[in-house]
Amino acid sequence: MxxxxxxxxxxxxxxxxxxxxxxxxxxxxxxxxxxxxxxxxxxxxxxxxxxxxxxxxxxxxxxxxxxxxxxxxxxxxxxxxxxxxxxxxxxxxxxxxxxxxxxxxxxxxxxxxxxxxxxxxxxxxxxxxxxxxxxxxxxxxxxxxxxxxxxxxxxxxxxxxxxxxxxxxAEFITYQWRKLLVNVIANPITALTRQRLGVFQREDIQQLSLGILDEAVAVGRAEGAQLAGNEAEMILETFLAYPPEAGTSMYFDCLAGRPLEIEALNGAVVAAGLRHGLATPLNTAMLTLLKTVSDANAKTP
Structure with missing residues (x-):
């Protein structure tokens, strides 16, 4: 060929x-x-x-x-x-x-x-x-x-x-942060609950997601992304339209006992927050919990 x-x-x-x-x-x-x-x-x-x-x-x-x-x-x-x-x-x-x-x-x-x-x-x-x-x-x-x-x-x-x-x-950085916003709720929550996207139909999961998103939106704006005032709500609304039977990469990795990509997701929000002096307690919690899971997976033969 x-x-x-x-x-x-x-x-x-x-x-x-x-x-x-x-x-x-x-x-x-x-x-x-x-x-x-x-x-x-x-x-x-x-x-x-x-x-x-x-x-x-x-x-x-x-x-x-x-x-x-x-x-x-x-x-x-x-x-x-x-x-x-x-x-x-x-x-x-x-x-x-x-x-x-x-x-x-x-x-x-x-x-x-x-x-x-x-x-x-x-x-x-x-x-x-x-x-x-x-x-x-x-x-x-x-x-x-x-x-x-x-x-x-x-x-x-x-x-x-x-x-x-x-x-x-030409507005790639904004779309990149919007995709990251999806990932900072989709991946950690499906991995920790070991459920597919249908878990986001729960009201308590939606409220937790909005808190995680609010932190990430503030950091994204500081990084130069052009994010709307109601960006968190729009991301969640769009996200709820995704197929409930779909999984995420971190969900599948968690089930398979593989190391997790958490540093590139919530970890990126936490790191950027530190650069800009912005608090990210919920993203830090997701990072801490899933680093613990990832480290344990890495030690499993």
Missing amino acids: TGRKIAVVGLGGIGGVAAACLSLSPDNDVTVCARRRIDTLTFDHHEESKRIPLKTLTEPSRAEPVDWVILCTKAQDVASAASWLERLCTPKTTVAVLQNGIAHEERVAPHAKGATVVPAIVYYNGERFAPDHVRLRHIRGHDLLVPAGAQAEAFAALFEGTPIDVGIS
Whole structure:
């Protein structure tokens, strides 16, 4: 196959869906970088299921430079992906970072050998049923959003003709914080309660969510995001329209006993709050509780 050489690093729910969709375009030459070899990926979308052949690498030493790296590891796993980035990247490579949180460039650039780093906001729900089986659920609006710039159109072109819709925005920091606002309630609350999004139908959970959001909105404004006076209420209202049966990445990680991405979510709010002298007691509580869970998961064989 000829075409754009693309490496997808990380084959969880987000990475599995990205790899499946990118593989559907004949213009893409896709290689998946993962811990185990997978020759075929089952991809569920709407009422259809497809079996998609994969080209998989399990050893970074066998990787070669590519045009695009789609980095889909959890934020806390960027350092462990450094060996892949070292082999895949050159200054001509673009790394699209499909991760939760903020500060994507700061996390990834030190490992990317001069490659261009493009942050992407992920809106789609990718659920991994098995190592070789993923499902795409559209939430609302775009599935991915990237900042306006030189590489934005080229990134969107990677997904042309696939189920993934890519948006481009000059107001990326505001949308990035709005996505973070969703994540600072969705992920910790589903993980701690071990329930899917239907748990947010409870009035007490809604009140707790508004308190967490109010803190995060104040911090986001201090960081430069253009957030409305009733942003917390709007986020919660939008969030309540999400499919109640959908899970979150932290919910699935918690059930599986994996380390959690809490530092990139509520941890980012707490850290930014400290920079601006803003109190974040509820986000700090979420961070403390889930760091405890994450640390215990990391020690479990």
